[in-house]
Amino acid sequence: MLNYYDPRQHRPDPNQDLGTPARLSEKHVALTIDGLEISVPEGTSVMRAAALAGITVPKLCATDNLEAFGSCRLCAVQIEGRRGYPASCTTPVAEGMAVTTQNGKLAKLRRNIMELYISDHPLDCLTCPANGDCELQDMAGAVGLREVRYGFEGANHLDAPTDDSNPYFSFDASKCIVCSRCVRACEEVQGTFALTIDGRGFDSKVAAGQDEDFMDSECVSCGACVQACPTSTLMEKSVIDQGVPEHSVVTTCAYCGVGCSFKAEMKGDQLVRMVPYRGGDANHGHSCVKGRFAFGYATHKDRIKTPMIRDSINEPWREVSWEEAIAFSARRLKETQAKYGRESIGGITSSRCTNEETYLVQKLIRAAFGNNNTDTCARVCHSPTGFGLKTTLGESAGTQTFDSVMKADTILVIGANPTDAHPVFGSQMRRRLREGATLIVADPRRIDLLKTPHGGRMLHLPLRPGTNVALINSLAHVVVSEGLEDQAFIEARCESGAYRAWRDFILEERNSPEALEAVTGVAADKVREAARAYAEVHNGAIYYGLGVTEHSQGSTMVMGIANLAMATGNIGREGVGVNPLRGQNNVQGSCDMGSFPHELPGYQHVADPAVRDRFEAAWKVKLDDEPGLRIPNMFDAAIAGTFKALYVQGEDIAQSDPNTQHVQAALTSLDCLIVQDIFLNETAKYAHVLLPGSTFLEKNGTFTNAERRINRVRKVMPPVAGKEDWEVTQDLANALGYPMNYSHPSEIMDEIALLTPTFTGVSYAKLEEQGSIQWPCNEQHPDGTPTMHEVDFPIGKGHFAVTEYVPTEERATRRFPLLLTTGRILSQYNVGAQTRRTANSQWHDEDVLEIHPSDAELRGIREGDWLGVSSRVGHTVLRCRISDRMQPGVVYTTFHHPGSGANVITTDSSDWATNCPEYKVTAVQVEKVSQPSEWQKRFEHFDRRQRDYLESAGNERTTDEPAPMGK
C-alpha cells in the first residue's frame, strides 16, 4: 500500500498539480482507487489521493493551491455503494472507499461536459497564446472530445471584450470558462478580493472591482489569477508577444527580503516570464507585482555594458576594457593609500548582491585594502536588529519561518507594512487573519493590513513617530503588572539578575500606559487591551520593520521587543517569535557575510584573536584587530579629508542615505570613487570608475531571506558586460596583489562554510538536495534550523535589557511643526533603479507627500498642490496627497524617485548604538509653493550633465522609461 504521511517529508513534485490542497491530519484513511490501495491523511480529497497514487482525474476548476470548488464536474468519479457521480475534488476520502476514475459512463459524462464548454469557446487553438499550455485543450484531449454537436449560432460569449489595461497581462473574456479559479486565487492566495463573478447562470462573468478595468480596480497585479487561469483568458502579455517558453530555471527573486522562488521561463537566453515556484519554501507558489512582472529592467537599454573611467567627475566618461578599468582602479586605490594611509580607503557591500559576492567584497577590503572599512546598506535599515537581538537573544536574526505565522494566535506588527513592502508574506499573514488570528498594529499610519477583508479582531495603536520605546515599555508594564508573564519560561531560560533589574524598571509607574499616554498619543486602555491580546493567547508573534529600527532609539526598541517576547514565553516554538522583516533581498545575507566593520562573517568580532587566527590562516594575511568606519563615519571622514577612496558594489548611497547634501559633499571629497552597478545610479554620477554590474538573472550564488533561508540564485542568461559581480571583485583583488582564484561561487560558499560556525553544513550540493537551508546549519543542526532558540540561546540564557525611553532630539518645533516619516509602496522597490525602468511606474510615477486633511486645511493646501517641505537640513518640493491614513501632525513620503529629494530633508540623527539613520522622524514645515526647490534645480542640472557625460562615451541616452515588454 502507498502511504502518505507528513507531506513535508514526502514532498510531492512541485511541478505536479495534485488538484486540492494537502491535509495535515495525523489520522490516516485507507481506500482503493482503480484497485490501487492507498492511505492518505484524513480530509484529503479523492482527487488528491488519486493524484498521489499516480492516477490522473480530469479537472478544470480544481488546482491544489485553492480549496475545492466543485463547479466544472469534469472530475466526476464513481464510488462503490454511493449513488451518482460525485466530484472527486469535493469528496473527502473515507475508510474502505472503493473509487473508480475511468469507465465508459464516466468517459461519456466527461465528453458531454467538455462539449458544452467548447460550444462557447473560440476554436482558435493554433493562434491562441496558450497553445501548448492550456488545461482546456489538455482536457479536451484527455476526454477524447471529437465533435461539438451544438452550433455557435445561439447566444455566446465569443465577442466578449478583452481588458488590456494592466501592463503585464490581458484579460480576454471570450476565452473564459468561468471556473472561478482567478476569483478564488485573488481571495485565498492573495487576499485582496478584487475579483468576483458578476451575474448568474449564462450571464456569469469574471469582473474586477465594481466591474471596472483591472487597472482601475483594487487589483494589485500579483499575478495569482494569471497563474490560476486554465485557459488563455488571463495571460502574460510577454507570452502573447513571444510564445510559450521552452525551458525554465528555478531561481530566487532579487526584490524584497521574502526571497520568493521563481521559475524563470525562457526561450534560449530570453526571459519570457517569471512564474512563482510552487516548491519555494518562502512563497509556496505566490508572488507580487515586482517579482512576477518587473524584470524588464534587466534588458533595459540603460544597462551599463562597458567599464568606464574618468579622472574627474566634471569630465565625460571613457569606455575602456575590463583590464584597463581594473588596473586604473587598483592604481588609484594604491596611490590613495600611499598618500593618505592604509585606513583612507574602504568599500560598501551590497544587500542586493549574492552572499558569495558580499563575502568577497568584505574579504577584499579586509585582506587586500588591509583595513576594516567595510559596511553595507543594512547600516541604514536593520543594523539595530543585529545589535538588539544579539544583546538579548544572542543571535542577529529573526527566530521563525514565515510559515510559523499560520500558528500565531495574535500577530503584533510594529513599524512594518507587509502588504506593500513584503507582499507575499503580507498575503500569508492575511490568510492567518482570515482564519481568526488577532491583529495588533503599532504604526503612526493606518496601514492596509488593518483593512484585511474578512480578518478577525484588529487593534490599531496609532503612536506618534519616535515613541516606540515608550509604547513597548508600557505594553511590557501591563504584562508584568497584570501577571501575564510566563514565569516558567523566564526562570528556565533567562538570566535572573538582568530579569530582576528589568522587572523593577518596567514596573515603575512612569512606564505605565497611563503615564505614557501623553508621550505616545495612544489611549492607555487601548495599550492595555493590546498587551492582553498579545500575552493572554497561547502564541503571540511579533513582526517588525524599519519603523522600529530607523530611529534614534532603534536598538533600544529591538531590545524592548525581545524583552516582551521573553517575558511572555513567546520564543522557541512555531507560532511565536521575534521577526524582523528585512527590506532588501539579501540584507540578512550581507549582515551574515561580515559586511559590518566590527564583525567577520558569522558575526565574529574582529578583536577576538581566536577568530582572527582562523581567518588569517585561511586568507593568508594579517588582519586589523580594530573595527573600521561605518557608512556615516566614512562620510564624515571624507568631508574631514581623511577618507579618500571608496568601492561601492550595488548600492545607491547618494539616493538612499539621509541628508543627501551631506552625502553629496562627502562623495565629491573623494579622490577615487569606484561604483559597480547595473545603471548609472545617483552615486555613479560622482564616480571615477563605473564597473558594469550583473543582475540576479546573470549569475550564480545564494540569497538569504528574512527567515535565514539560504536560496539558490541561478544564472539564466549571460552577464551583459561579460562578468558576474564576484568576478569583478576577484579581478580587483588580484590587481591589488591579493590573489583570489575562485572558478565558481560554490567554491566561495565552501570557504564561507569553513570559516562561519553557523554555516558549517551549507554547500551547493546540500542546497540542491534540500531546495533551501535555514541557518544555523552545522553539526548540531545538520538540516538547518527553522525555529531558533528552542532549547537555549546562543548566549545561554536570554538577557533582559533595561530599555529607558530617551526621546529623540528631532522633535516638532514652532518652525518645524510636523513630523515626516518615510516608507515604501508596493509597486516600487527601494531607490527605484529597477522598478522605475519597468511598467510598475504606471502605479507610482512620482513620490507624493501624504498629509492629514486637517493639516492641509490649516495651510490652505489642496490635493495635487506642489508642497515645499523643509527640515533643518534641506528643502524639497513634492506633490500633495490628502490622506486620512495619516494622523494630524504627521506627514509621509517615499524615496523611490531621485528627483523627489526625500532624503534631502532627512537628517543625520541616528540610532545611538549603530548609527542607523532616523528616517522615520524628521521635523518639517510644509507650505504651498510654485516651483521646485533649489536642490531640485541643482539636481536636475547635475543629472543632465552626468547623463550627457555617459552619452558622449557612446551610450544611449538614459531615461527612466520602461523597457518594452520582453525585449
Add this chain to the structure above:
Amino acid sequence: MSGQGLEQLVKMVNQISANMHGATDEQAADKVATHLQKFWARSMKEQILAYADDGGEDLTPISRQAVERLREVRAAG
C-alpha cells in the same frame, strides 16, 4: 578630523551615554567604554581621546568618564 567631524563624534558618544544604563555611573561609563572599544573605528577612538585630552568640554560627565575608561582599556591592550 576636526570641526564638524569631531562635533559629530562628541554628539555620538553623548548619545550613547544617554542610552546606556547601569546601576551606578561608573557601571554606565564602563558599558559606554566597552561599546566604543567594540564598535568604533581606531581613528574615531583616537580623536575622541585627543578631544578629552584637550579638555573635552562638550562631553557629558558619563561620557567623560567613559572616554577615560576607554583610555585604560586601550592602554591595557
